[in-house]
Amino acid sequence: MNNIEEIKTLNPYQQEAVLDESPACLVNANVGSGKTTVLIEKVRHLHEKKQVSYEKMVVLTFTNKAADEIAERLSRKEAELTEEELWGFGTFHSVALRILRRFLPEKAEDGTKLEEWNREFTVITPEDEMEMVLAIAKEGGYKIKYQNRLKKRMEEDYAAYRKGRTQGKYKDDLFQIFPLLEKAKRQQNKMSFADLLEEGTQVAKEQEEVLDLKWIIVDEVQDSDEKQLEFLEALKGTRTHFFAVGDPNQVIYSWRGTGPNMFFLIKHRFGAKELTLPVNYRSDEVILEAANRFLQFGGKIEGSGERGEKILVRNHYDPFIEAEYLTERIRELHEQGLPYREIAVFYRVQKQAEILEKVFERAELPYVLPAKQKEDEDPVPERPHMIREYVAEGKLNAVSGEHTMEKAADIERQTEEEDAVHLMTLHASKGLEFDYVFIVGMNQGLIPLRCKSIEQEEEERRLFFVGLTRARKNLELSYYTNPTIPGTYETPSNYLRMLPEELLDWEEKPGSESRKANLQKLRKDTRELIREKKQEEEEQKETRKPERKGRHPKYGEGEIISEDEMMIELEFPGYGKKQFLKAFGEVEVLKGL
């Protein structure tokens, strides 16, 4: 299908977005409304109909996976597309990196070390940067307090230093080390992720005329932070068109400068016209009605009108029992014809995967985890979200900073081919879709996590919204009676109560009717237990032998505790238990007492 035919299959809102040519346009899109579809069709339309060459476009995505998907779809139509042509297609960091590789000075031929970066720089991870700080401290005899928390301190304090702060809250030498670190990174030609973006912004500003971009297109713009915004502004010349799609309801990485407001900030910064994509093509009405309860911006999400099945809510004793249940349930679904790859299990914290993995492995149930998912999706949201794109896909090579399109496509194909259940955190589920979605651990204190602020609470709600809206047809939510993750309450999540009851098939619901019934049963059982116990005591009284006593010439009177043909044992006040051979006849058994 050529681009014109494909545009005809789009709905009028999508078509308007694809064809829009205003200098700046922001598409406020609902979840699952075809953002990716629009973005790809727009790029193709500009190229095929408007003769804009790919080199004059920058198409920024939030993950390498999304960038690869676009590049792959374009390559399918135009086999001879080169990586050079698509230099501007990628994440913010990878595009910044390519700009730097192109425009930074070349390495000095005579090998003299420069005080500035050259284009052969290597990219370092936050861990590498921390090692550099420790080396500088050791060499110069600088003091750093709380070294076990250095990584976190670096994130906060180094960012603050870059903004001009000269002293941190602890009385040590960390802020004196920062200028030395800056110098060392340049001398050693090493760049961190933050350097990539900052330096890339600088160079883009200087080279704006050379780049001469016709279009900047941004996906998931709601997740951009201040630094990324600066990069966009640096790239944009006076004649560059700006087109971005995003959904303020899906902001889930807001701890570093991003926030639901970013979407509206961008609109004003770029003086953008606003378009909408209201129709969700992904999920059935039951799922959308549930999702509507968690919508923070905009009106209702419109859907296809297909009703769908009720959302199952299930209670399991603990994560282990739950994992066993999931194994059986997933097997059952698979036997009914659902491919494993259409089933996903989402959880709030990475640790929850351990039990699932163990049980699935033992049961030989095929499953996959995201390529490289780790601490950045921890419950405590405090990592720079630029790391997310690096870690989420694991494709940005930390040394060269490059990722090849072929390799990425290979990885993609492999995952596509594998028929396996997807296990992932709610964070990692963003942008994906599955027929059947399980969200486990729906206990208060886990989903949502305990929050310290209203902003965090709102973000937790958006995160759950993202999770819910990944499902096309079926959703199953579950909570534990006996949760094992610290900080989790035994009560079901308030989010479950926020869902309209008529949409739910809630088994063992400890609310209203069944709760009353449970209480009544508990009372009845307890009464029965008490009655049984009393009866037992009565019976024991009846069968108990009357107390028997004996007398010993030395120890006096005592109680007979036990006796057989040979021995007799008595307990004497003040002397304790004593045993005697009956044959010696020392004990006189007292009758009738």
Ligand SMILES: Nc1ncnc2c1ncn2[C@@H]1O[C@H](COP(=O)(O)OP(=O)(O)OP(=O)(O)O)[C@@H](O)[C@H]1O
């Ligand atoms: N015009 C259309 N007709 C039919 N199906 C469509 C149309 N547009 C998009 N879709 C389908 O709807 C689903 C969601 O589309 P897409 O993934 O592009 O949405 P999205 O807005 O990027 O989602 P998210 O908000 O989760 O990031 C996909 O399965 C896509 O194929």
